[in-house]
Amino acid sequence: RRIGAWFIAATNRDVEKMVADGSLRADLYFRLNVLGLKLLPLRERAADILPLAVYFGRQIARRYGLPELTLEASARAALEAYAWPGNLRELKHVMERAILLAGGAPLTAEALLLPGDLAPVRPAHGEGLALEGMTLEAAEKALIEAALRRTGHNVSEAARQLGVTRMTMRYRMKQHRIEGGV
Numbered sequence: 357r358r359i360g361a362w363f364i365a366a367t368n369r370d371v372e373k374m375v376a377d378g379s380l381r382a383d384l385y386f387r388l389n390v391l392g393l394k395l396l397p398l399r400e401r402a403a404d405i406l407p408l409a410v411y412f413g414r415q416i417a418r419r420y421g422l423p424e425l426t427l428e429a430s431a432r433a434a435l436e437a438y439a440w441p442g443n444l445r446e447l448k449h450v451m452e453r454a455i456l457l458a459g460g461a462p463l464t465a466e467a468l469l470l471p472g473d474l475a476p477v478r479p480a481h482g483e484g485l486a487l488e489g490m491t492l493e494a495a496e497k498a499l500i501e502a503a504l505r506r507t508g509h510n511v512s513e514a515a516r517q518l519g520v521t522r523m524t525m526r527y528r529m530k531q532h533r534i535e536g537g538v
Contacts, residue, residue, distance in 0.1 A: 363388060365388060369447070371385060371389075375502075391424060397443055398439050398440040398441070398442075398444060398447065399439040402436060403522045404429075405436055405440070405447070406432060406435060408435065408447060409427065409447060409451055410425060410427070410446045411446065412414065412451040412452070413425030413427070413451050413455060413463075416451060416452045416455050416456075417455055418463060420456065422455060422456075422459070422460050423460040425455065425463070426462040426463065427462070427463050428462050428463060428464050428465075430464050430466075431462075431463045431464050431467065431468055434465035434466065434468055434470060435468065436446075438470050440465035441519055441520070450465050450468055450469070450470065453469060454467045454468045454469065457469075458501075468508050469525070470519060471516065471519055478518050493532075496528065496532070497532040497534065499518065500514070500518070500525070500528060500532060501534060503515075503517050503518050504536070504537060509536050509537050510537070511525055511526065511529070511537035512525075514537075
């Protein structure tokens with residue numbers, strides 16, 4: 357029997373590198389890679405954030421029978437400033453939560469409930485990163501320790517602020533030999 361099928365695959369990994377180092381079979385890669393598209397993360401496509409937020413907002417409001425979405429200036433600024441480590445999925449979930457909780461009221465920055473004071477923010481043009489010159493491992497350890505200090509060593513709250521699960525936080529604390537936590 358003849359069938360027509362399309363395969364669509366997505367990954368956040370460097371597949372060319374995986375082919376080169378042998379962790380992905382070259383024949384499979386070349387069979388699947390008819391049309392390759394590379395999409396930048398949302399944080400690198402700032403111009404797309406507001407149109408996507410409005411699109412998701414309309415979609416969600418329609419699904420729940422709520423009034424048309426209204427974004428106040430503070431909400432627009434917060435959406436554009438946030439770095440979106442969870443990309444589109446995080447943006448969609450933020451919009452859904454805010455719309456459901458707002459119950460038709462215009463959305464403000466506060467209504468978005470973006471993760472705490474530690475909301476990852478895109479650095480201003482020309483601004484250096486505080487972790488510049490550090491290895492990834494050292495930077496991760498410093499971020500974890502800072503979050504734990506800020507939260508009075510509350511592992512759950514520190515994990516929430518860093519955008520990871522409590523289990524991931526405990527695992528990384530163990531990896532970096534960071535003691536304590538409640």
